[in-house]
Amino acid sequence: MNLYAVKYSLGRAWGYSALSIGMWTGYWFYVTRKLFDGEIAAGRDDALLHTHGLYVPVLNVFILYWLLDQ
Numbered sequence: 001m002n003l004y005a006v007k008y009s010l011g012r013a014w015g016y017s018a019l020s021i022g023m024w025t026g027y028w029f030y031v032t033r034k035l036f037d038g039e040i041a042a043g044r045d046d047a048l049l050h051t052h053g054l055y056v057p058v059l060n061v062f063i064l065y066w067l068l069d070q
Contacts, residue, residue, distance in 0.1 A: 008028075013028070026051055026054065026055075029050075029051050029054060030047050030048065030051040033047035033050055033051065033067075034047045036067075050063050050066075050067070
């Protein structure tokens with residue numbers, strides 16, 4: 001796994017997301033969440049649960065709030 005952040009241009013991000021019918025956005029969130037958890041050394045490994053929770057209509061609001069609250 002890449003330990004450093006990777007910058008994607010906005011056009012590339014939209015293109016990947018459109019070609020994969022939105023699945024790339026979930027992959028990007030998962031990888032970014034794993035890196036974020038590693039940086040804050042929280043000792044948690046809930047990136048997969050948070051990624052799947054983004055696709056649940058009401059839960060996604062809470063997950064984004066929890067991400068911003070840290």
